[in-house]
Amino acid sequence: MIREIITYPDKLLKKPSKDITRFDEELHLLLDDMYETMMEKNGIGLAAIQIAVPLNVLIINIPDKDDKQLKENLVEVINPKILEMQGHTVYKEGCLSVPEYYEDVQRAQKIKVSYFDRHGNKILTDYDELMAIAFQHECDHLKGELFIEKLSFLKRKKFEKEWKKKLKSKK
Numbered sequence: 001m002i003r004e005i006i007t008y009p010d011k012l013l014k015k016p017s018k019d020i021t022r023f024d025e026e027l028h029l030l031l032d033d034m035y036e037t038m039m040e041k042n043g044i045g046l047a048a049i050q051i052a053v054p055l056n057v058l059i060i061n062i063p064d065k066d067d068k069q070l071k072e073n074l075v076e077v078i079n080p081k082i083l084e085m086q087g088h089t090v091y092k093e094g095c096l097s098v099p100e101y102y103e104d105v106q107r108a109q110k111i112k113v114s115y116f117d118r119h120g121n122k123i124l125t126d127y128d129e130l131m132a133i134a135f136q137h138e139c140d141h142l143k144g145e146l147f148i149e150k151l152s153f154l155k156r157k158k159f160e161k162e163w164k165k166k167l168k169s170k171k
């Protein structure tokens with residue numbers, strides 16, 4: 001089922017998410033709905049809080065070298081932890097909860113992470129490139145943080161002005 005994606009400045013996006021304790025049918029249905037919702041909106045990453053579910057669940061599906069988003073490359077992440085960070089990289093990020101806005105954000109270039117898959121198997125792995133950026137972006141959602149909070153003071157001010165104008169024009 002395709003769910004509604006909540007958008008900035010919905011207060012729910014600031015709510016910290018809670019760990020999953022049961023790897024059951026309910027979790028599998030949530031993951032399936034998140035995948036359907038993300039694909040319908042042309043996203044490459046989605047956290048459960050973006051569909052108003054405050055649980056530590058996120059999905060990432062990075063397009064391959066032919067720009068194809070294959071389901072076999074879908075990564076389902078439950079209760080993630082970023083264990084180590086290395087280096088710096090800058091990427092123009094976007095977010096389905098802040099539609100039509102993209103801006104450069106600096107993040108770690110390589111990360112070591114742990115998480116669980118949908119069956120409760122523990123995964124310990126390293127990520128770099130776009131996967132590392134997306135993983136950090138989605139983990140921030142679980143803490144109630146958006147990428148716009150990483151902007152400089154001036155860029156954030158400009159964003160807020162443009163966003164208010166956009167919301168007004170949609171009323």
Ligand code: Y12
Nearest residue numbers: 041042043044045093094095096099100134137
């Ligand atoms: C690198 C940086 C950030 C991420 C997080 C995941 N972000 C997304 O998946 C963003 C998707 C997105 C898609 C849009 O397209 C449509 O909605 C059709 C979009 O454009 C509009 O809203 C018009 C904006 C963002 C992963 C990797």
Ligand code: CO
Nearest residue numbers: 094095096097
């Ligand atoms: Co996002």
